[in-house]
Amino acid sequence: MKLNTFGILIRAYARLFCMQIGLLGKTNVGKSTFFSAATQTTAQIGNYPFTTIEPNMGIAYVKTDCACKHFAISHIHPMCVNGTRYIAIKLIDVAGLVPGAHEGKGLGNKFLDDARTSEVLIHVVDASGSTDIQGQSVPAGTHDPLEDVKFVEEEFDQWMKQILQREWQKLARELESKSGKVIQAIAQRFSGLGIDEYDVEYVIHNLHLQSKKPNEWNEDDLVLFVKTLRKRTKPIIIAANKSDLCHDLSILDEFKKIHPTIACSAETELLLRKATKNGLIDYLPGEKSFKIKDGINLNPPQQKALELAEKVVSKLGGTGVQQTLDYACFDLLKLITVFPVEDETKLSNKNGEVLPDAKLLRLGATARDLAKSIHQDLAKGFLFAIDAKTKQRVGADHQLKNGDVLKIVSTLSRG
Template sequence: MSHELVIGCVGKPSAGKSSFLNAATDANAKVGNYPFTTITPNVAVTHYATECPCKKYDKMDQCQPRYGKCDKGTRYIPVKMLDVAGLVPGASEGKGLGNQFLDDLRTADVLLHVVDVSGTTNEKGEETTGYDPINDIQWLKDEIHAWIFNNLKKLWASVVRKQQTTKCMAESILHKKLSGYGTKLPVIRETLENIGLRDPIPLDTWDDDNIHKFVDSFLHCRFPIVLVLNKVDMSASDNNISKICNKYPNEVMIPSSALAECFLKKMKTQNYVKYKEGDDNFLLNDEDPTLKQCDEKLQGRLEKLRDLVLYRYGSTGIQQAIKSAVELKKYIPVYPVKNLKSLSCDKSGGSVLRDCILVPRGTQVREFAGIVHPDIEKYYLYAEGINGQRMGEKDIITEQNNIIKYTSTGVEGGNNANNEEQ
């Protein structure tokens, strides 16, 4: 499975988060047009699509993923997705299900903010007409910011006292105080560097403005956001999308229709269409006689979906949103193998490219050995890349050196042997 990457689906109630989860996964999350349809977080597995090395090394007919799948050289890597309770203005003060939402958020690595661009739900998720969603983006950021700022502000006196008595580096103290958000030390270091700060930093000189600035940078590093502009097939969506793009030109945003994807998946299951996730079109009976014949009503619905979503935006946006989330967080797919020639994962020469693990950018070669299996790191001897050359244990793994063979000493007898576990 993927290495602990969790994508969080966030947004106001009834924005389409649960529909997005159903479209992106095989989950059956409760869907409704009333606030707080989701009370407890829905968890499911989606897939990140990327080019598989089997295509480059002419192994497509032998590729055998243990998890996910490989479809003609496109690898679908499992990724956990979390759909949390809807957020309303004032959530950081406990309004709506705010406290629960924010606590659920702690486990996410990257956020997909599902925005209802149709204008048919207000800021509380209630049905309406003509609502302007332009501010939904900022107030969600503001609520998450307020949640972290308020928690940090309550602790600030102890933060300052700790630094004064121990003379510790600011990054170490801040890391400890923010560890409840699943934060690692490099994230704190990056947060400080992004606002031009590096230890030694006297935290007793910070006022509220300094803390707000730090929290803004922390959110950018810890919880990067992809905007999913949902319900693009509704009449008022085009105008709202244009306004959002103009106001937030630097944000990563993907137009989408979660319900369109759900419908296409259903039609595919019932053999009315031939469709592949992420494609810009589908086939009907007149193009593939093995498919069922649609009646006039179903034909019209599918043609409308094709015109309003697929032709206009290039896809339903679901796969593109997942791909953008993984790549915004800068995760890299890595393939541990036992044989660099056959790319197999067992001594018999089978299980070609069986395993693929997503790791954060900056992961080192020996560090990844421990991710594959603790014993490989414990009894580590050396690692080799696809060209057969040895890799330094502190070498950084990139997309260019992400097929790795490890050699370790046997647990018994001290003989050199490839660890059987991958």
């Protein structure tokens, strides 16, 4: 196969995944280590051929309950391990975030191009305080990592404010009245960021700005509006990395006042995933412990590294990497998992594979949304769906629940 065809195939494959997480962080905090650990497949999961799609884009997995648990059946599926289902997502390493990026420092706001398409952001922070604001190594505890948390927020807010401010006067002149049009006009400016009219309307109403005409908005209104919109549309979770180096984890309580936070040791996760791949240990990402395989003779460096990893895992209750990804999807974005099937009695597709697919959908998604996530034509010809748990027919607007198993019947599937 020619190289460019190969590239096109890889990108097409990546587009299959609607869910994208952006990884932020200044230099030296362990962002690349987090990215490598999260996209490193272990022997048990991940039958996908490509884990790194582009240098800064890879496939990671989030884990949830497989529907096989509900039906108390056992099935063989590469993404189901003892009833735990792994679902692929896109992880993008967002480069170039430095203080002043919105003013063109470093790579300028190139980082925001990548962050733009992400639905949720993981901010990797060096919780041990051994990396200063410019990313230089300093003795542990000498840099206050809270500064990093604040500067990232500041960059985003400033950048969004710039987008809006650039055309605010023009927009205000055009829209002397009608709040509906204001919402549309603002949403249009932010459409490239995955922000829609509903988000803008929600924020405007929450801040009671609907009664103000755009020319009556002051600087404080703009700042608050942008901040609230950013929080709603680009939620952030902090991966408090290098927590293994922290003598006490009280700094995490400070982070938690700003964003949800998980103690992490990306380096330990990378080590454990590599040791699993090399057949040394039994470990599943997200577990709170691991076991050295029977009959394995570790050499002294391996023995030492795994002893250290054991201490970290027991101190932090896991390495935090998988927990961060899961939290981003299921707690922050509140995604649900739905299992589409073609035969609701056998829970299979037409090749007989049981629970072949698992889709991540937004809370409130309908049966038609599920059809759309499989194929536009399936949604267009939607007739009804069958809930495999209740055996009931449901309509296009039926709201789905986490763990639902559904057969979609459409003119396409009948034809």
